[in-house]
Amino acid sequence: MATLRDIRRRISSVKSTQQITKAMKMVAAAKLRKAQGRLLSARPFAIRSNELIHHIVTKEEKATHPLFENRDVSSVTFLVITGDRGLCGAFNSNVLKRAKAEIDGLADVQKTLVAIGRKSFEFFRKRQYNVTESYAGIFDTLDFENAREISTLLQRKFLNSETDRVVAVYNSFKSAGSQEVMVEQLLPVVADSGEMSTGIRADYIYEPDAETLLNQIVPRNVDTQVWRLLLESSAAEQGARMIAMDSATDNAQEMIYNLTLYYNKVRQAAITKEISEIVGGAEALRG
Numbered sequence: 701m702a703t704l705r706d707i708r709r710r711i712s713s714v715k716s717t718q719q720i721t722k723a724m725k726m727v728a729a730a731k732l733r734k735a736q737g738r739l740l741s742a743r744p745f746a747i748r749s750n751e752l753i754h755h756i757v758t759k760e761e762k763a764t765h766p767l768f769e770n771r772d773v774s775s776v777t778f779l780v781i782t783g784d785r786g787l788c789g790a791f792n793s794n795v796l797k798r799a800k801a802e803i804d805g806l807a808d809v810q811k812t813l814v815a816i817g818r819k820s821f822e823f824f825r826k827r828q829y830n831v832t833e834s835y836a837g838i839f840d841t842l843d844f845e846n847a848r849e850i851s852t853l854l855q856r857k858f859l860n861s862e863t864d865r866v867v868a869v870y871n872s873f874k875s876a877g878s879q880e881v882m883v884e885q886l887l888p889v890v891a892d893s894g895e896m897s898t899g900i901r902a903d904y905i906y907e908p909d910a911e912t913l914l915n916q917i918v919p920r921n922v923d924t925q926v927w928r929l930l931l932e933s934s935a936a937e938q939g940a941r942m943i944a945m946d947s948a949t950d951n952a953q954e955m956i957y958n959l960t961l962y963y964n965k966v967r968q969a970a971i972t973k974e975i976s977e978i979v980g981g982a983e984a985l986r987g
Contacts, residue, residue: 704970707963711956718952724787725945732876732938739873739931746928749921753889753914760910765918766859767889775810777832777854777863778803779886779926780824781870781933782817784837789947791871791879791940792819798881799869803829812863814853816930839934847927855922858887870929871936877943879936886925889918 702710756763780799782792796819803811813831815821821834833853838846857863866887871879906913 702966704963704967707959707966711959711963714952714955714959718949718956721945721948721952725942725949728938728942728945732935732942735931735935735938736873739928739935742924742928742931746921746924749917749924753917753921756906756910756914756917760906763910763914765889765914767855767887767918767922770888771864773809773864775812775863776806776865776867777812777814777857779814779850779854779866779868779870779929780816780820781868781929782815782820782823783933783937784818784839786819787944788937788941789944791937792817794879794881795869795871796820796823798883800827802867802869802883814850816850816933838930839937842930842934844923844927847930848923851919851923851926854887854926855919863887868926868929870933871940873932873935873939876939879940882932884929886922889922 757768778799780795782795786792799820803813811830813820813824813829815824815831815834816838818836821831821836824831835846835850854866858866865885868882868884868886870882870884872882874880
């Protein structure tokens with residue numbers, strides 16, 4: 701049976717942990733508000749950019765771009781986006797599990813990885829996967845230049861025929877308590893009409909010609925999509941961490957309550973034992 705001192709030390713330790721998890725929850729909530737605001741600002745632009753490309757390609761049959769090129773797939777690059785830290789529930793493990801399944805599911809194809817986040821890099825490096833580039837710590841000071849650097853790397857690989865397809869695996873932000881692992885093709889660019897089309901089919905007058913516009917818009921669209929993925933993952937991570945730390949705080953409170961009950965029982969048993977010993981000693985003296 702644990703001594704009263706041991707139980708008191710354990711209660712004190714759990715209380716200290718509870719203070720840490722509560723503080724981490726508050727920090728994650730503050731970061732979530734900022735990340736969610738940036739994401740909601742970036743999403744409409746990313747969607748409208750896709751819609752514009754779709755409109756140009758649909759209306760102008762001769763409008764093409766090298767980033768549209770569909771070719772026989774002999775090499776695939778996976779862009780795997782995780783966080784740099786843990787303590788966010790299954791946020792990282794869900795992405796890594798899905799990415800590993802996608803990679804292992806491809807046979808007779810050369811596979812390379814671009815790891816975003818320390819957890820992604822460490823996971824695949826430990827398992828001897830071909831991680832060609834890694835970006836750790838970018839979520840601490842995330843800005844558009846980070847996305848542009850990653851996008852430029854991926855576009856160069858595709859245009860130089862180092863890879864035939866680029867696939868992103870990341871957590872999509874749904875709400876503070878809900879994230880969904882997504883697998884999305886970045887290259888070659890798929891000129892779709894966007895996820896949230898308004899239904900309006902406006903006609904455009906292109907100045908200059910459509911091909912010149914595509915040469916400018918398509919690379920920037922890839923930059924924008926990578927930026928959106930980073931923002932999605934950043935917001936999803938903070939939401940997952942906030943929920944995880946809230947749950948940990950509640951669990952710590954329950955543990956403190958149970959330990960306090962146990963402490964009182966042990967203390968009561970110790971007092972009862974002492975009283976019994978005193979009574980027994982007194983009876984012995986009388987006899």
